[in-house]
Amino acid sequence: MHGGGFFTIFLIIAAISLLFDWYVFAGLKTLTKEWNFIKLRYLVTFGYLFVTVGVTLILLLDFKTFQTAKGMTPLHEWILSIFLTLLFTKLFFVIILFLGDIGRFFLWRR
Amino acid sequence: MISAVFFYGVVNHFVKPKGAPAKPFFPARRKFISEVAILVAAVPFSGFLYGMFKGKYDYKLHKQTLYFDDLPEAFDGFTITQISDIHSGSFDNTAAVQRGIDLAKAQKSDLFVFTGDLVNNAEWEIKPYINHFSQLRAPYGQFSILGNHDYGDxxxxxxxTEKATNLVKLKERHKELGYRLLLDENIEIEKNGQKLSLIGVQNWGRGFIQIGDLDKALNGVDKDAFKILLSHDPTHWEEKVRYHPTNIHLTLAGHTHGAQFGVETAGLRWSPVQYRYLDWAGLINEKNRYLYxxxxxxxxxxxxRLGIWPEITVITLKKGDNQNHPKA
Known part of the structure; x- marks a missing residue:
């Protein structure tokens, strides 16, 4: 399971994470839509995308170095931890948005 | 269903039903939902941050008193401090680690045991911490075993050859720490002329390396002796120890970490690791054979760590009828 198997699993998780990013990004755009400071709006929305997609990419790039003679260093573990923190945060965000969208969907159909 | 809503979202950008308003539907409600989502998402976000900056070094003391009818009199009140799964390659704050060691030292137990996984992968990981963990001393000695991570797999x-040399060096590190490594062997601990047997096996775990040999480790142990086994993986107890013809009174294990995530309150005990391990934390008793x-x-x-905090265990052995002390 170590090595290639784990990398495949992380690729799948990363793909799900990127889907979440798109959903959360849409939610943040809605949230900041009426803000007067356009630069702040861009900072929040695109700043979010930059950080979260960046962490996902760094994790995937770093993953290949886990299996060196040094193994998983504290730096690797920090990157993984930040990724997991963002993933769970996004998961909660997406669940709420999703429930809201289901409600909107059925109201729209009536 | 998630795909359907995503699909709907994409299609909605391009196609509008007849009579649909030009503006997005219920924009205020969408904004409200987003605000609720931000608030809800803040809970796991702040929780994980706490776990990363504080929780992983928030050492907790777990005390257990165990009663045995056949405990030799001399060992009534005998205390054992157990730590497990040091994983020294992951530490990033020496001062915080020392706080945990100080807490373990402060227990002043009669015996100290370490139940495996000194490192994540390589022996050199423990080098910066030799002077710290070697402070753990007990009047009746310090004993250790290997865990699945100690073999460099x-x-x-x-x-x-390089891998084998790593294992040889790791065993040397146990010596430097002052820990007597038990590799499928046993020793007798004597107090006031009475004895108990301390047995240590190499790793044996379901889904992990299985080189621990309990029968070999029990070689020479008096069948009537009071026996304490050190075995890293609790599945060893589940599959071998509890059914073994030799009555092993108490097995001390680690390995699961409680997934480093979960809930343990008076009324609720949950961790994702429970779907992988039947016995994942704390005390288990089956027919008076205990696993901790x-x-x-x-x-x-x-x-x-979040909810499942790093642990130092202190076990007190008492002579007596455990049926009369079910919650002890």
Whole structure:
């Protein structure tokens, strides 16, 4: 399971994470839509995308170095931890948005 | 269903039903939902951050008193401090680690045991911490075993010789720490002329390396002796120890880390690791054969702990009828 198997699993998780990013990004755009400071709006929305997609990419790039003679260093573990923190945060965000969208969907159909 | 809503979202950008308003539907409600989502998402976000910056070094003391009819009189009140799963390659704060060691030292137990996984992968990981963990001393000695991570199985080695040398050096590190490593063997601990047997096996775990040999470790142990076994993986107890013809009174294990994530309150006890391990933390008793699973001193992969805090265990052995002390 170590090595290639784990990398495949992380690729799948990363793909799900990127889907979440798109959903959360849409939610943040809605949230900041009426803000007067356009630069702040861009900072929040695109700043979010930059950080979260960046962490996902760094994790995937770093993953290949886990299996060196040094193994998983504290730096690797920090990157993984930040990724997991963002993933769970996004998961909660997406669940709420999703429930809201289901409600909107059925109201729209009536 | 998620795909359907995503699909709907994409289609909605391009196609509008007849009579649909030009503006997005219920924009205010969408904004409200987003605000609620931000608030809800803040809970796991702040929780994980706490676990990463504080929780992983928030050492907790777990005390257990166990009663045995056949405990030799001399060992009535005998105390054992157990730590497990140090995983020294993951530490990033020496001062915080020392706080945990100080807490373990402060227990002043009669015996100290370490139940495996000193490192994540390689022996050199423990080098910066030798002077710290070697402070753990007990009047009746310090004893240790190997865990699945101690064999160097999870990283690339240039040769089998290099991997074998790593294991030899790791065993040397146990000596430097002042820990007597028990490799499928036993020793007798004597107090006031009475004895108990301390047995240590190499790793044996379901889904992991299975080289621990309990029968070999029990070689020479008096069948009537009071026996304490050190075995890293609790599945060893589940599959071998509890059914073994030799009555092993108490097994001390670790390995699960309690997934470093979960909930343990008076009315609720949950961790995702429970779907992998039947016995994942704390005390288990089956027909007066006890297993104690330590939640681990260190952490691995996720550089944090949330809800399942790092543990130092103190076990007190008492002579008496355990039926009269069911909650002890």
């Amino acid at each position: 999870y990283i690339h080695w240039d040769s089998e 699973v330590n939640r681990g001193f260190g952490f691995l992969a996720f550089s944090g």
